[in-house]
Amino acid sequence: MGKVVTLGEIMLRLSTTVGERISTSRSFQAHYGGGEANVAVSLANFGHQVTFATKVPDNSLGMTVIQQIRRAGVDPSSILVGGPRLGTYYLEAGIGSRAAKVIYDRAGSSFAEICKNEWPDDLLEGADILHLSGITAALSPQWCELLIEFMQLAHQKGCKVSFDINYRGNLWSQAAAGDALARLLPHVDYCSAGKLDAIYLLGIEERASSDGEVMDYYQAIQEKYPSIELLYSTKRVVHSASSHELTGTLWQNGYYESVTHRLNPIVDRVGGGDAFSAGILHGLLTGKNPQELVDFATAAAALKHTVHGDANLFTAQEVEAYMSNGSGVISR
Amino acid sequence: MGKVVTLGEIMLRLSTTVGERISTSRSFQAHYGGGEANVAVSLANFGHQVTFATKVPDNSLGMTVIQQIRRAGVDPSSILVGGPRLGTYYLEAGIGSRAAKVIYDRAGSSFAEICKNEWPDDLLEGADILHLSGITAALSPQWCELLIEFMQLAHQKGCKVSFDINYRGNLWSQAAAGDALARLLPHVDYCSAGKLDAIYLLGIEERASSDGEVMDYYQAIQEKYPSIELLYSTKRVVHSASSHELTGTLWQNGYYESVTHRLNPIVDRVGGGDAFSAGILHGLLTGKNPQELVDFATAAAALKHTVHGDANLFTAQEVEAYMSNGSGVISR
């Protein structure tokens, strides 16, 4: 088992229940999550030693974040306490023909307002992997610089850098994201990036469509950023808000693809990509081969869609049981 | 944007929750709705000036109806207050193989007991469209006469008459409905009617089955009632209580049909037809061409199936976004 540090923002998600809109909701379901926190929780479920670093306000919401992280078996001792507020967002859950809808209310959060490294020097001590994402880079120019600083620090300590591009159109423009990524990616070892990222953010030229095309973009990205030894993402065919098909893809000296999982009905898709990332990192830390990596990660992501909340609540054994038994058979 | 008046009964619906029967229900969900009220609410969401005329008892249930109508942005000032009771019905919600089940408890309601025009003269002042339905005609012979009176009044004021046949087998017989419709339809401009209405209520001869057959019945209806300039209805393929396919059809100097929407899972189908009617009227008031009319209306109806309650809660912009983006993609 490995030691992993993830660093990023964690927010309070306020969601409607099935069949309600924000305007008809008399209550909101509360979940605390964020890409890096979700990866941390999944990896702890898989048995790794994980630290999640973030900053939360000194109030009940901040304390609840710490309790949630602790409950999951993730080390909360690098969660800073202070600053103005916890970022929030409202999720109008989609169903059938109706897509989910998000209202962000995250500006000015305790984490976003950070402008210099506030963590102690030993944050990355002994870590095998540091996991970061493009969302943090989007929060402020200072955060973009800080990310580079953390990536460099990681390499100094012999720690690999994992990075999920995770582009959010309402946080920054494609141009701004492209500039930042050009500075960040040379420091990255493992990268979650897809075809659209390649074309619109990384300046890879669009190719004529073909079946195996993700492969081509992976190859082009790696040629451009040779430090990246692993690229991965999921392909999602969206039939409706309740029904997707999910296929994992991976580039590691060659292209690998998982079987396609049919997700229907989807309970909660938030965190599905993070579950996939965590599955990839788990595979790397336990020495799986590329095909095993992508199979495990995709199965983990599929299971995530069956539970409420951002966090994937499955152990490695449960993911493996699902891979061998398929879905739906009760053992009793 | 136009001015529309709808007039009809509004009832309290008491529904079970998913997976329960009436006999196992410890609580019932409360929704207030009715065909004409639902059309009013949808049109207000689309930005029109809408008045809903009905009669409710002078108690908390009646006052709640007024609040609900007001909340939706519909003018409640033509809601009369008085009479014995609010009509109610119980809906045992269906799911999968199990069809929904309705128990009506609507006899003797404040609205049904009306036997002469109790509204002030200016009810239809300035209105572009008056929307009525066959359910009102079924309530009593007096109501059938009153409907004709309102239709004539509308035409005197230069207001178009929209009419949804909406046949309910447990309110009256096919013969009684046929007689009433024969008297009502000559006063109608826009009519929601389908193939079964044509054959069993309007006396159109049944034809040999063929793909495009709704078209033939529309044509026959229009030949019989030449005042009707627009006919519309939906075709519904019912796979189960949770899964339908919905196609909108329209006759306006020719036959038009929407793409087919797959509705799965269905959250609440009550009001789906009313959402379709409202979509049609919206299109008419905003000058859409026939194909746009039926496309918009069908999309609006599809979205209705994703929310609890009778009322369609979507703006014209949201319907259009759904038409261009398809379902299920979160924007964030």
Added chain:
Amino acid sequence: MGKVVTLGEIMLRLSTTVGERISTSRSFQAHYGGGEANVAVSLANFGHQVTFATKVPDNSLGMTVIQQIRRAGVDPSSILVGGPRLGTYYLEAGIGSRAAKVIYDRAGSSFAEICKNEWPDDLLEGADILHLSGITAALSPQWCELLIEFMQLAHQKGCKVSFDINYRGNLWSQAAAGDALARLLPHVDYCSAGKLDAIYLLGIEERASSDGEVMDYYQAIQEKYPSIELLYSTKRVVHSASSHELTGTLWQNGYYESVTHRLNPIVDRVGGGDAFSAGILHGLLTGKNPQELVDFATAAAALKHTVHGDANLFTAQEVEAYMSNGSGVISR
């Protein structure tokens, strides 16, 4: 209408709600059920005179069992009161890709601890059918002997013996079950058994796979145990925890199969097999022919999947309406 006695354990099921795991559940849904109790309730809904015999502790949980049984119209006067506890189990409800998960906590229950016939002599007086299951045989060697005693007693009283093998791998081994079944089956008239039972428990040799193979195993079982005049079971194609295909099969001097029902979404599959058994027994008691038997039973089982709880809540008229109308059409 007939008179039926069923005898077996009834347990408290504590289930999670949709999208939750046991670890995230702040409450559990409570249902009281068990194979023989479920058959009893279904048969009472179908209009038969049914007695359910079991033993429950002398506390509120035991009293609740009696109330539930009484509510369903089943005679509770043969429910013994005493002993240490009510057996319980936890069901983490599955959905989509995630299978349901069961934690049994049933050891040492009031029923399981029974070691001699504690019921009065007239338990089977006037009964047409006595329904038992292999779960009871698995509880203890004493229970296995007692079952044989009850079966013999039934035949003395001119009462047919119905037996559902209902193998549970975590109650006993295949070898132990096989030994017990070899002693029990010679006393059985109607038997629910499937292909896997035949191969792994009854020592029937596995055959090369073919479409109609269940038929072959039925025939082989009947050759081995000629007293069995009726064999039945369902074939279930499991697409996911939410979507199955269900086909009923029957052997009664020949092989019969129902149409295939698509179950989607499944609300609660616990008790689906018991609903099928009850449908079979109902058909026998009302003189249906084999094809009618299997059609009715499969339709009853399909409807069961649309309601929460172990018990099938449908009357014979409702099952028949579903068979003729199909699913999903509201009558109003």
Added chain:
Amino acid sequence: MGKVVTLGEIMLRLSTTVGERISTSRSFQAHYGGGEANVAVSLANFGHQVTFATKVPDNSLGMTVIQQIRRAGVDPSSILVGGPRLGTYYLEAGIGSRAAKVIYDRAGSSFAEICKNEWPDDLLEGADILHLSGITAALSPQWCELLIEFMQLAHQKGCKVSFDINYRGNLWSQAAAGDALARLLPHVDYCSAGKLDAIYLLGIEERASSDGEVMDYYQAIQEKYPSIELLYSTKRVVHSASSHELTGTLWQNGYYESVTHRLNPIVDRVGGGDAFSAGILHGLLTGKNPQELVDFATAAAALKHTVHGDANLFTAQEVEAYMSNGSGVISR
């Protein structure tokens, strides 16, 4: 233990939850109850053989009534099925300073529409007590006549007549009630009546106020109607909707009064008076002396206020344990 028949209307109560008004309620809690049904259920809990006679419509609501009655251990075989509808009412639950509010929707119910004895001759066979109430008399002149017929029939069969005046101001006027009572009370053996009943309905002259005054009115009633051998009612000091003081009073050849129970908080007061009546009848059937009668009945009524629903859910043992232990001490 005795045999009791109660006859009266049972309705569906639709209640708001704590802190909501009807206008803000998105759901209503469903309880089925009525004075005579509530007395029946209490007496069954106390171990008596009880039959409840009523009439319910032939739909799911009617069937649910039968199941609820059966569950409670009351014989439902005298529940007639047919007629137009189940009476309903809406209860806006009170709390603190805010009183509860009732909207009746009970006109035209299956029970109210009865105009001649529809029950078989053996309804009262072997009964010790027939329990009726003034609410039934208020439903129609026919019902008033029918009640007299039932009372006479009871006496012919050697069965005592219990009658709860239970005056409801919105069902009939004091004058009408007074006329009816003058005809009914000569046939009554046990009567629930209070001071206000005496003054406003029974024509007893109001006296100057004094502490023991209920006694005086009881005496006056009995002098007027010497057939009445037992009179009883509760005195209720209402501090708020959540806090009452309850004292039971009784006249049986002398005046008896219970200790005063402080009820705070009150969960649901509907059915409190019926629990008191059932306690009195239980005492009569088990040969308690007058002081024991009133003490037991008042304790039973107090406990009723701690549970949701009309029905008192306590056994005689539980009532007695409460009388000896007082409230609030957990045994573990």
Added chain:
Amino acid sequence: MGKVVTLGEIMLRLSTTVGERISTSRSFQAHYGGGEANVAVSLANFGHQVTFATKVPDNSLGMTVIQQIRRAGVDPSSILVGGPRLGTYYLEAGIGSRAAKVIYDRAGSSFAEICKNEWPDDLLEGADILHLSGITAALSPQWCELLIEFMQLAHQKGCKVSFDINYRGNLWSQAAAGDALARLLPHVDYCSAGKLDAIYLLGIEERASSDGEVMDYYQAIQEKYPSIELLYSTKRVVHSASSHELTGTLWQNGYYESVTHRLNPIVDRVGGGDAFSAGILHGLLTGKNPQELVDFATAAAALKHTVHGDANLFTAQEVEAYMSNGSGVISR
């Protein structure tokens, strides 16, 4: 009936349910409210013509505010749409010994960011009263200036100015509030202010304690600000979070006090003061004398404590019924 304009911020309140803390809450109850909005809703319930002016963001939360206001019968046409966000706060509901706890997350809201009058000129046209509060003054120096501007405008239009000091210690210091109030109060006609306001904000010297002392402070305030013709506030004795005693006090050429209302249990105290203010303004608009004013307002405030949400949901008739009947008696 009068015409009233209220202007202020409206926020989304996210509350825990009874017995939960923020850290244990899996969902939050959503209520939309604010002092001036609450006053507007109460006055509309009392039958007045009321406009509420505020600014909300152009998203679902903003639209929900408009629907809520419209539902209550308040004119929403002066609600501006735009700006960054809707202010929110979290309320950990108190009970018994545990006080409620508030976490504000209101900085940078669409309303707070307003820095010049964005409303059309006719906002106050025809208004009898303009109601404002000190919370708005606390939001920014610009808002303080704007309030003075609105007050002057009101007086130009012959409209009275009502002002609730409503000091919030976590929005500004006592010194800052004191400075602002010194500039605002000369423009005020009706003022809600209490003893603590007088001493700590208005610079009135503290006096030796005595029973009738609020009277003295009212007199001193009025001497200092002679334009104020009416002063009012409530005295609250807090026994616990669930139990208060509430007494209304009023100065209008003399001191008046209501009876004391015992509030127990308290469902939701947020908005209690606003209900009192609305009661005062209702009395002024309907010509009540001072004693009637304070009695009505206190009764209205008492009822508010029995319902969830900020808004008082009672009509003038209901308040008066409560005043004459007292609490807790059901009429049926």
Added chain:
Amino acid sequence: MGKVVTLGEIMLRLSTTVGERISTSRSFQAHYGGGEANVAVSLANFGHQVTFATKVPDNSLGMTVIQQIRRAGVDPSSILVGGPRLGTYYLEAGIGSRAAKVIYDRAGSSFAEICKNEWPDDLLEGADILHLSGITAALSPQWCELLIEFMQLAHQKGCKVSFDINYRGNLWSQAAAGDALARLLPHVDYCSAGKLDAIYLLGIEERASSDGEVMDYYQAIQEKYPSIELLYSTKRVVHSASSHELTGTLWQNGYYESVTHRLNPIVDRVGGGDAFSAGILHGLLTGKNPQELVDFATAAAALKHTVHGDANLFTAQEVEAYMSNGSGVISR
């Protein structure tokens, strides 16, 4: 801040909601707790380093226990995993006149089945206090021996022994408990024991009643067991299940008593005594004087009654704020 180890059984509590009985409950609320676990959680909230040692089964229920403990900031690394089952109990929550009711289903649990020390040698390494209770001694004779072994081990390591007698009448007789306590108490430093314990379990002669009598019993216990340096318990006046008065008492070279807290309404009293114990231990670890000890502990216990679940969810700062501010005042 200190280091504390607590060791004992933790169970799943399944509770009804307010106003329901077990027989009417369709769901049960799930809480995981036990005396020693509750003390551990409270102490962690107060800032101490706490380890909780127990044994749970290797299934989802056991894993949930570990997550709950971890969430609270208690070290779960001494929770053994294995054995047959998690002990459970059903709590029918009391309210008003109705006392709570408990059904235990704890026999044969993983913890109870332990018969020798299964923990590693370093369990008590560096601990200041080991907290145990009489419930563990009641589970089996082996557990009684093991407790003595742990007490001796603690003293060898310089660790104080805290012991809560916590007599449960349905686990063992007074005689058996008395024998065990006679062997255990000589090893105890801090002891929670009350007057009834003294008389019925410890053989202290009953004295004539007087106000300060708890003091006398404390003195007698200490004379009998001179190793005990601190004795404490609460006095509870039970007005109803919803209303108690709570006073803390303490003996430490003299008698100390807290002010009396009125608890009304009580949300959940389970764990109230454990919150008191934790408050005492917190005071000892932070050097409070006896009066401060008992005041803090009683305030902590009072707050516990305002939250659902066994665990006290308050920090030392929150307890102190409650002590200085009293209850019910919102800060905003």
